[in-house]
Amino acid sequence: WCTIMIDMDLDALDRTILNQLQRDGRLSNAELASRIGLSPSATLRRIRALERRGVIDGYVALVDPTAIGRSTTVFVEITLDNQSEAKLDRFEAAIAGCPEVVACHLMAGDADYLVQVTCADVGDFERVHRDWLSTLPGVARIRSSFALRTVCHRTAIDL
Numbered sequence: 001w002c003t004i005m006i007d008m009d010l011d012a013l014d015r016t017i018l019n020q021l022q023r024d025g026r027l028s029n030a031e032l033a034s035r036i037g038l039s040p041s042a043t044l045r046r047i048r049a050l051e052r053r054g055v056i057d058g059y060v061a062l063v064d065p066t067a068i069g070r071s072t073t074v075f076v077e078i079t080l081d082n083q084s085e086a087k088l089d090r091f092e093a094a095i096a097g098c099p100e101v102v103a104c105h106l107m108a109g110d111a112d113y114l115v116q117v118t119c120a121d122v123g124d125f126e127r128v129h130r131d132w133l134s135t136l137p138g139v140a141r142i143r144s145s146f147a148l149r150t151v152c153h154r155t156a157i158d159l
Contacts, residue, residue, distance in 0.1 A: 009055075010055070010159070013036060013038065013046065014046060014050060014055075015159040016036050017032065017036060017043065017046055017047060017050065018050070018055070018056070018159050019156070019159055020032055020035055020036065021047075021056070022155070022156035022157070023156065025059045025060070029043055029044050029047070032047075062155060065118045069120050070100075070118040070119055070120060071120065071121070072118065072119050072120060072121050072122065072124070072125060072146065072147075073116065073117070073118055073146070073147040073150070074116075074117045074118075074119065074125050074144050074145065074146050074147070075114060075115070075116055075117075075144070075145045075147065076114070076115040076116075076117055076133060076142060076143070076144045076145075077107075077110070077111035077113070077114055077115075077141075077142070077143040077144075077145075078091075078111060078112060078113040078114075078115060078133070078136070078139055078141070078142055078143075079110070079111050079112050079113075079139075079140050079141040079142075079143075080112045080113075080138040080139060080140055081138050081139070081140040082138070083112060087137070087138045088106070088112075090137040090138065091113070091136055091137055091138050091139070092104070092106075094136050094137055095113070095115065095136060098117075098128070098132040098133075100117045100118060100119050100128045100132070101115055101116070101117055101132075102116050102117070102118050103115070103116040104116075111141075111143065115133075122146075125144070125146075129142070129144070
C-alpha cells in the first residue's frame with residue numbers, strides 16, 4: 001500500500017526529481033532541469049513545493065565514518081525500566097546529546113530502543129558505554145552488537 005500512497009502524492013516528474021537529488025544533492029537547478037526535461041523555473045517550483053510539503057526534508061553531505069576515525073559501528077538495544085511517557089521523553093532528550101549516536105529508534109519488540117553508535121574502536125565504545133549509555137535515565141538493560149562489515153547502506157529511498 002505504500003507504493004499507492006507515493007503514487008497518489010507524487011507524480012512521475014516529482015519522483016524523477018527526488019531520485020536525481022538523492023543521487024546527487026549538489027546538482028545545480030539548471031543541470032537537474034536538463035536531466036528531467038523541464039525548464040529551470042518549472043524545476044525550481046517543483047523542488048520548492050516538495051520542500052514545503054516536507055517530502056524533501058533537508059540537504060546533507062554524507063561523511064565516511066572511517067575517514068574521520070570512527071570505523072566501528074555498534075548497534076545497541078536499550079530496554080528501559082518502564083515506558084511511561086515521561087521516562088521515554090527523558091531518555092530521548094538524553095540520548096540525543098550523545099555525539100557518537102547517529103540513529104535512535106523507538107522499537108516494538110524485546111528492546112525499547114535500537115541505537116546506532118559510531119566510534120573509533122572497542123575501547124572507544126567502552127568509553128561511550130560508560131560515560132553515556134549506562135548513565136541514560138531509566139535504562140534497565142543494554143545489549144550491544146558490533147558490526148563486522150557493512151554489506152549494504154543506502155541513503156536513497158527507491159521511488
